[in-house]
Amino acid sequence: MQLPYTESLHANEKNGVLYYSFPSMDALPFIRHGFSTRLGGVSEGIYASMNLGYNRGDEAEKVTENYRRMGEALGVDYRDMVLSAQTHTTNLLRVTAADRGRGITRERGYTDVDGLLTDDPDVILCTHYADCVPLFFVDPVRKAVGMAHAGWRGTVGGIGKAMVERMTAEFGSDPADLLVGIAPSIGPCCFEVDTPVVEEFRKLPLFDAACFTDDGNGKYHVNLWEVNRRILLSAGVTPEHITVTDLCTRCHPEVLWSHRATGGQRGSAAGFLGLRLDND
Ligand SMILES: [Zn+2]
Structure with a gap:
């Protein structure tokens, strides 16, 4: 099976494992990263085949084998990975x-823990998704990385801005140096919410008519990619340093994990990000 075409991301294949990456980060020899698809793993049934969630009811041995395969594709050891513990907070570790x-x-x-950061080249950050928005952060100057899970609550809570501020505090990062990638997730085509949720978004000063459509029946379609992009800009990230996906998970449930498309009967995707300072 082939991955859907996208202009914003690189589609990669190694040993049958298919994953996406950001061109801006592929250009950096000291970065290893990727965003998984459903393809190239050993899980079966509703988890077929690249399920990276231990909490979905899948067999743990198969999930571990999937991590091993992802690690091999990315050129890292799965035993060097650290997993988030996501509960829609804005907590970073x-x-x-x-x-x-x-x-x-x-x-x-x-x-x-909904976000992870490090400047240590001997650890690989790993966060999980099935429609929520993955945010990848690279500081090419200070040589540090971060990943954050932005569902609608994390987005409204400003987890993207929290990561920029935390990297500044921990590593001395200048927000204008940061490269950020927004990976495949539920798009403005499919992220339908009702009035109470859109009211939460309206509390954000940067949320305006360009961030949503009003369907007229108490339903709205919110553009989580654009809201997150604006939050990053408000934190000092420059527009030319932000790569925004054009791939919606719910529109491509055969190759990307989507909670909404599967009614929750699903596995999980993962984002991986780490430094490689030894150039091995
Ligand atoms: Zn869609």
Whole structure:
């Protein structure tokens, strides 16, 4: 099966594992990253085949094998990965090599972590998705990375801005240096919400008519990509440093995990991001 065409992302294949990457980050030799699809794993049934969620009811051995395969495709060891513990918060956790394997080879030891950041080249950040918006952050100057999970609550809570501020505080990052990627997730075509949710978005000063459509029956379609882009701009990221996906997960449920398209009977995608300072 082929991946849907997109102008914003690179489609990659290695050993049968298909994944997307951001051209801006592929251009950096000290970055390894990718966003998984449903293709190239060993899980079966509703989890077929690249399920990276241990909490979905799939067999743990198969999920671990899927991590091993993703790691091989990305050129990293899956035992060096650290997993988030996502609950739609805006909590961020700085990790180091001492955290390797948390969530895969051993217990996490933390809860309520929707974003991870590091400047340690010996650890790979990993966050999970099935319609929610993946945010990838790279500071090419300070050599640091971050990943954040932005569902609608995380988006309204400003997790993108929180990551920029945290990278500034932890690593001395200049927001104008940061490269940010918004990976495949539910698009403005499919993210339908009702009045209480759109009212939460309206509390954001940057939320205007260009961020949603009013369907006229108490239903709205919100553009999470644009809202997140504006939040990043408000934090000082420059427009030319933001890559925005044009791939909607719900429009492509055969190759991308979508919670809404599957009614929740599904596996999970994952984003992976780490530094490679040894150039091996
Ligand atoms: Zn769609």
